[in-house]
Amino acid sequence: MSGEPRMTVTTVEVLQTFVRDASSERYGLEVMALTGLPSGTVFPILARLEGLGWLESGWEDVDPAAVGRPQRRYYRLTQEGLERAEAALAKVARAREKRRSVLRPAPGSVGFS
Incomplete structure (x- = not known):
């Protein structure tokens, strides 16, 4: 089964944990310790990613x-x-950067007269 999970902040944190060292295996409590997220958040994300075929x-x-x-x-x-x-x-990072650029005017573009 393939698809894409909803890329919540917590899903991003869990994925980053795996991508940082893609060859490593991690167990649930280790993911919790690395992300600071509770079990009720981590284990459903792990199950969802496994169901999508992203994790085994x-x-x-x-x-x-x-x-x-x-x-x-x-x-x-x-x-x-x-x-x-x-x-x-990468898509999440681009979206975050785009939001930052929209929220933060370019230096020198806003001035007072």
């Missing part, structure tokens, strides 16, 4: 009793996800 995930192969914690579900960008995330983030 899998459970780590460990014995929870041996490591003293539950298994982690690791997420990583797919190749298509990386390409689409980079394009979407």
